[in-house]
Amino acid sequence: xxxxxxxxxxxxxxxxxxxxxxxxxxxxxxxxxxxxxxxxxxxxxxxxxxxxxxxxxxxxxxxxxxxxxxxxxxxxxxxxxxxxxxxxxxxxxxxxxxxxxxxxxxxxxxxxxxxxxxxxxxxxxxxxxxxxxxxxxxxxxxxxxxxxxxxxxxxxxxxxxxxxxxxxxxxxxxxxxxxxxxxxxxxxxxxxxxxxxx
Numbered sequence: 418x419x420x421x422x423x424x425x426x427x428x429x430x431x432x433x434x435x436x437x438x439x440x441x442x443x444x445x446x447x448x449x450x451x452x453x454x455x456x457x458x459x460x461x462x463x464x465x466x467x468x469x470x471x472x473x474x475x476x477x478x479x480x481x482x483x484x485x486x487x488x489x490x491x492x493x494x495x496x497x498x499x500x501x502x503x504x505x506x507x508x509x510x511x512x513x514x515x516x517x518x519x520x521x522x523x524x525x526x527x528x529x530x531x532x533x534x535x536x537x538x539x540x541x542x543x544x545x546x547x548x549x550x551x552x553x554x555x556x557x558x559x560x561x562x563x564x565x566x567x568x569x570x571x572x573x574x575x576x577x578x579x580x581x582x583x584x585x586x587x588x589x590x591x592x593x594x595x596x597x598x599x600x601x602x603x604x605x606x607x608x609x610x611x612x613x614x615x
Contacts, residue, residue: 455587455615463570463585465501472528473499480504480523487522491515494542496549497523498574500583501613502530507549507576509542533611535581550575553604560598567595569612578606585613 458464476499484492494509504523510516516536523532539547553575561571569586580599586592592612599608 455585460565460568462568463587465570465585469501473501476504476526476529479526483522483526484519487518488515491542492519494539494544494547495519495536496574496576498572498581498583499529500572500611501585502528503533503583503611503613504529504531505533505535505574505581505583505611507535507547507574507581509537509539509544509547511538511540511542513538533581535579535609546577548576550604553602557599557602557605560602561595564598567591567598569595571595571612573599575605578604579609580605580607581609581611583611583613585615587614589614 456464456466477497480497480499481495484495484497491510491512492515495506496508498505498507504526506519506523510519516534516538519536520532520534523529537547554573557573557575557580558571561567561573569584569591571582571584571586573583574581580602582592582596582599584592584595586595592610592614595612596608596610599605
């Protein structure tokens, strides 16, 4: 085989190998290992298996990575949180088309059954008011865990004083109790309920 032919074979082989290699910048997410039934601890509180929580983390990272790859500048003000098949988008974008694209990106991930598009339109999406408040989120989360009257499993995202409550519970009454509890925190203007009752 002559040199040009060998070089061509080598190039084609490398192209084929690259096509088979997964994208290192985008985490792989498989279908969620969700059960149709809720699990409970000895006190009757909802608990989520580690595999489900790991899937939530993977989905959130996957969507965030995909948005950054699509247009880092346009989506720099978007934060993502996943829970039990639902993806919550909070923060801000500058244009309606970017908002639509962010929701479409989240929907494209395997296993995502619901997208909560809570993005707002703003001239400066990177303004600090659109960044989540981790300190308040942690205080609320710890409070929910310590409240015996609340039996669901919850997580919270706080952006500009709005608390977005995600979780799983077996009754609307428990979801309402959790929302009322979160409303009582200083710094929370109102609560948006994104809770799954099953």
